[in-house]
Amino acid sequence: MKNILVTGGAGFIGSNFINFILQKRDDYFIVNFDKLTYAGNLENLKPSEEKKNYQFVKGDIINSELVDFIFQKYKIKYVINFAAESHVDRSILGSEIFYQTNVIGTNVLLETARKYEAEKFLQVSTDEVYGSLGREGLFTESTPLSPNSPYSSSKAAADMMALAFHHTFGMPVVVTRCSNNYGPLQFPEKLIPLMIINSLNNKKLPVYGDGLNVRDWIYVIDHNNAIDFVLEKGTPGNVYNIGASNEMPNIEIVKLILRHLKKPEDLIHYVKDRPGHDRRYAIDSSKIKNELGWKPEYSFDEAIAQTVDWYISHKSWWERIITGEYQKYYQTQYKNF
Ligand code: NAD
Numbered sequence: 221m222k223n224i225l226v227t228g229g230a231g232f233i234g235s236n237f238i239n240f241i242l243q244k245r246d247d248y249f250i251v252n253f254d255k256l257t258y259a260g261n262l263e264n265l266k267p268s269e270e271k272k273n274y275q276f277v278k279g280d281i282i283n284s285e286l287v288d289f290i291f292q293k294y295k296i297k298y299v300i301n302f303a304a305e306s307h308v309d310r311s312i313l314g315s316e317i318f319y320q321t322n323v324i325g326t327n328v329l330l331e332t333a334r335k336y337e338a339e340k341f342l343q344v345s346t347d348e349v350y351g352s353l354g355r356e357g358l359f360t361e362s363t364p365l366s367p368n369s370p371y372s373s374s375k376a377a378a379d380m381m382a383l384a385f386h387h388t389f390g391m392p393v394v395v396t397r398c399s400n401n402y403g404p405l406q407f408p409e410k411l412i413p414l415m416i417i418n419s420l421n422n423k424k425l426p427v428y429g430d431g432l433n434v435r436d437w438i439y440v441i442d443h444n445n446a447i448d449f450v451l452e453k454g455t456p457g458n459v460y461n462i463g464a465s466n467e468m469p470n471i472e473i474v475k476l477i478l479r480h481l482k483k484p485e486d487l488i489h490y491v492k493d494r495p496g497h498d499r500r501y502a503i504d505s506s507k508i509k510n511e512l513g514w515k516p517e518y519s520f521d522e523a524i525a526q527t528v529d530w531y532i533s534h535k536s537w538w539e540r541i542i543t544g545e546y547q548k549y550y551q552t553q554y555k556n557f
């Protein structure tokens with residue numbers, strides 16, 4: 221049995237990871253450690269909550285005593301650190317919590333994993349640490365880090381700290397840097413769910429700037445499968461880029477969603493640009509493909525259509541988020557933590 225601490229497992233990617241991995245692996249025991257911030261939602265884990273090899277613990281990764289207790293109690297030997305403040309716009313409005321969670325929190329996890337001699341520490345990172353591309357070229361693992369937002373700078377700091385723990389202490393750390401994810405259970409502040417939900421409600425779709433910023437989209441299950449490859453086979457001290465070679469300007473995604481929902485393009489509303497808005501991201505993932513044998517399995521056209529349909533058929537999930545109902549419920553359930 222592999223005892224794995226999955227932090228941030230109630231968020232978008234972490235909950236998809238737990239539900240996906242517990243379906244295919246019965247040799248993993250997963251402790252989901254999550255603070256249940258605005259972005260954490262235990263409803264996401266319905267498919268896993270009854271499983272014997274799954275345990276939820278509410279807590280903050282900056283709480284070193286609690287993290288230590290969890291390592292001891294559950295004999296943790298593997299860590300996958302998804303926990304983060306993850307939204308660029310929020311980091312522009314207030315950066316402190318980003319450095320608290322993404323930097324200090326990662327430090328607590330690294331120190332505790334070092335103390336308990338963890339066999340693998342996987343730091344889930346992002347292509348945003350590389351900064352912004354011009355029209356040409358792709359991010360490789362040797363592209364210099366050049367983060368532009370408080371969010372991406374906090375993630376870059378955490379990456380460098382994790383790699384320094386490998387270099388200095390010989391810790392078995394691996395870092396993954398993935399491109400933009402889409403799929404079910406994504407918090408409706410991010411581009412794709414926001415545009416789907418606003419369209420369904422006939423509300424305006426706020427497109428930043430000229431709408432021509434480019435993101436490289438990957439289906440969340442392809443990302444999560446790659447994480448499992450890196451956990452199993454990744455070489456300590458290495459960084460692995462993860463992407464599905466699917467670059468698109470934002471406006472194209474927005475129009476595609478409108479077409480799928482048979483809604484008019486006059487819902488599109490160009491708004492003031494995001495400060496410091498990175499122009500283009502694009503990932504070269506040949507290293508993980510060639511060295512570990514991973515490849516993406518979902519086609520964009522099919523997976524985005526399924527994603528749109530998922531939000532259509534899960535209206536109560538996003539309505540309860542928008543109205544804050546889940547958060548009110550968790551505050552009463554967990555007030556002693
Ligand atoms: P999310 O915001 O949906 O979820 C984050 C989760 O972390 C939430 O459940 C939240 O409650 C939890 N959390 C926040 N602060 C915490 C703390 N101090 N202690 C414990 N738990 C805490 O984020 P996501 O989109 O699922 O992203 C997960 C990870 O993947 C992040 O590290 C992010 O940087 C990275 N990433 C995201 C994308 C993307 O497109 N969404 C792409 C590449 C990398």
Ligand code: TDX
Nearest residue numbers: 306307308346348399400409410411426427428433470
């Ligand atoms: O209302 C919007 N209008 C708009 O034009 C929003 C929310 C976004 N955008 C644009 C900004 C970006 O160019 O869409 C693009 C995608 O925006 P987000 O969904 O906020 O994602 P991004 O800023 O690219 O960051 C995401 O991908 C990398 C995640 O939030 C990060 O956690 C991840 O590291």
